[in-house]
Structures are given as structure tokens and as C-alpha cells.
Amino acid sequence: MCFSLNRDRKSQMTTYGLDCKSSPNKDSYHLKELAGNICRGCGYYLPCSANIPIPMAARMGLCLRRMPYQQFMTPHWHEMMHRIESCTDCGHCRANCPYGLDTPALLRRMLSEYEEFFRN
Numbered sequence: 498m499c500f501s502l503n504r505d506r507k508s509q510m511t512t513y514g515l516d517c518k519s520s521p522n523k524d525s526y527h528l529k530e531l532a533g534n535i536c537r538g539c540g541y542y543l544p545c546s547a548n549i550p551i552p553m554a555a556r557m558g559l560c561l562r563r564m565p566y567q568q569f570m571t572p573h574w575h576e577m578m579h580r581i582e583s584c585t586d587c588g589h590c591r592a593n594c595p596y597g598l599d600t601p602a603l604l605r606r607m608l609s610e611y612e613e614f615f616r617n
Contacts, residue, residue, distance in 0.1 A: 534598060535559065542590035542600060547583045551590060554578055555600060557607040561614050570615060581608040 536555030545551055553560065557578065560569060568574075581604045590600035 541595055542593045546587055549580045550577050554607055555603050558610045578608055578611045
């Protein structure tokens with residue numbers, strides 16, 4: 498998935514498997530996008546023994562789509578996101594997430610999205 502600020506709403510909704518006809522308004526779309534398997538940035542999972550910036554890294558996909566993405570395309574953020582590769586899967590973040598997220602899997606998915614965005 499490549500995310501671009503120039504992508505139209507219908508294309509974004511299709512990317513997320515949302516039916517444009519059943520989600521005709523932007524509020525419905527945003528509610529579906531923000532529900533489910535996303536990190537809310539609560540911080541209960543900190544500290545990370547691999548020094549991964551979990552609050553931002555776990556929400557990077559949303560940041561790239563909803564914020565000026567250029568601030569995340571720096572060598573600093575590239576290094577921060579690649580800390581995910583050093584995750585030992587110790588289970589600390591997963592065990593302390595009040596939403597029951599599989600944080601290591603979520604982080605790996607965000608790194609993949611980041612890399613795709615970074616390449617394009």
C-alpha cells in the first residue's frame with residue numbers, strides 16, 4: 498500500500514476494504530479507519546527494551562496519511578522506524594496494552610507501510 502496525500506477518498510476507502518456505497522460520508526469513513534487494530538498512544542507499554550518509539554511508530558501509517566508526511570521522511574525518522582527490526586518480541590508491550598493489540602505485529606506492519614511510502 499502506498500499512501501499519498503493526493504489520493505482521492507474513494508481510492509483510500511478501497512485500500513482499507515471499505516465499501517464507498519455503504520460509507521457515503523467522511524465521518525463514517527473516519528470512524529472505520531480509526532477503529533480496531535490501531536495504537537492509541539497510551540504509553541502503558543513503555544519502556545521498550547529495544548528503544549523503539551512505540552507511540553509514534555505504531556501509528557506511523559495514520560501519521561503519514563493525516564499529517565504533513567515530510568517531517569517523517571528524514572534520516573532521523575528512518576533510523577527510528579528501523580529500530581523495529583531490533584524488536585526481541587519480549588512481550589512486554591503486548592502484555593501491557595489495555596486494548597489487547599499485538600504490538601510487535603502492528604509495529605512490523607507500520608515499518609512495512611513506512612518503507613513503501615519512503616520508497617515512493
